[in-house]
Amino acid sequence: MSLVSFEGVTLELGGRTILSDVGFDIEPGEFVGLLGPNGAGKTTLLRAILGLVRPRAGRILVDGRDAARGQRAVGYMPQVRGSADLRWTGWDFVASAAGGHRWGLPRLDAAGKAEVAWALDTVGATALARRPLGELSGGERQRLLLSQALLGRPRLLLLDEPLISLDPAHQRGVVELVARLGRELGLGVLFSAHELNPLMGAIDRVLYVGRGRAVLGTVDAVITGPVLSRLYGSPIEVVRTGRRIFVMAGDTEVEGEAHRHDHHGHAEHHHAGL
Amino acid sequence: MLAYDFMRTAFVASGVVAILSGLVGYFLVLRNQTFAGHALAHVGFTGATGAILVGIAPLWGLVGFTLAAGLAMGALGEKLSARDVAIGMTLSLALGFGLLFLHFYTAFATQATALLFGNVLGVDREALWSLVTLSLLSLAVLAVVSRPLLFASLQPELAEARGVPVRLVSVAFLGIVAVAVSESSQIVGVLLVFTLMVGPAAAARNLSPRFGVGVALSAALALGEAWGGVTLAWFTDWPVSFWITALSATVYGFSFAPYGLGVLKARARRAGGGLSAAP
């Protein structure tokens, strides 16, 4: 049985069609990169898997059941990462999500504490978690957020742009960490990004979205001129140099360069938040 | 001073209200919703004056109006936050109507002062029971929602995905805020609600980064400030509300001290240069 399956799914937001008649299947334990230009619908697609956006048409199955909010099988790291007092310790921050959906006083029992300790240990953030959030680098905070997504032992991780605002070395670190978690815990991962290269070598397949469509396949099958030209709606050329791939529209690179300015805007935003 | 019935009532009333305000205020500050507290107090003024006009206790007018407004704010959610001007105009209009209602009422001046600046020494037995009952109810609801409320305050998107009914939690919280505002208005008046609801909570957040400690500290500070205010008023004959605002501002000011000390220490460490930064 597939971990996530889309059958003829159409997603709308405020009357605008974001994805139309999309179908694909993600298998358990698979690491899938979710790519596409800004505004293509990556976040919307992830929110639909979480049951936060209802499909206009079609069906979304997660672990064999209709997508619905509050599924224990799914761990999520949102793109908008909320705000916390930067003097809070990493532990308190991560713990606020443990059992946070249950009514009552925000106190953790022994089992809850053990769960938080496990999640922190799994991403190697046990020592980090003793320090205030304000003292941590972007990459270190990213690790805390990742451990938060592991609470409840999901079978599927949905990570929305975890690489944003990180420098290339830290980007690589996050991708490797996620790949290791996927292997060791047998997790399916759907990892959104707007650049392919940091994910190269780690992902099993890519899910590319653009102009209301989505194509799932291996990098070699999807990252090609004809497929991307259809998704971008303009002629696209794919240039490979060694292990790196450049997606070009005419003379400009559509991934990467075109978004670099954007990175700075996001960087400030995300540092201010967390 | 405890020999007098009205003083005993004042201590109990201000104590109960302070604890509720301190606890609710902590979440209000955490959620950056202090403006909501302010707004509800304005609306409450209209409710209270309207109640006086039709001849029922002002507290019920306050509770009715702030509760309705609080629930509406919670239900509209983000749609409201982008509309400062509309909200500001509505609030001014609310105060204006309050003034009109007072105008029709003959005992204008004393009632107006009591509503605007509070009158804890004038709380009677019946009002005391209402305050205690409402406080207990609000605290019970807060206890039930506090965990998802904290989660949703820190990470609304994640909380929503995990199945927290974020909208319901935020509506329930604003309902509690409305009750706390109404109660605070009885003690310090609609204009000074900030002093009990936001002052102690903001100071507590400065003093401790830990959630549990901060919440307890916020309630304790509010209680200390309220009782301190009543006591000082007894000895000086100055208004209770003045003393509460003075204490609240003082505590808030001093709450920056640990931070200032930390900065100084860090500077000294850096000036020492090369020394290990062991704590």
Ligand SMILES: Nc1ncnc2c1ncn2[C@@H]1O[C@H](COP(=O)(O)OP(=O)(O)O)[C@@H](O)[C@H]1O
């Ligand atoms: N609430 C909304 N109502 C209408 N359109 C929206 C809403 N939220 C996002 N959109 C639009 O939906 C499209 C897809 O957004 P999103 O899923 O965030 O894209 P991505 O994550 O790929 O950058 C964008 O064009 C965006 O402007």
Ligand SMILES: [Mg+2]
């Ligand atoms: Mg997005």
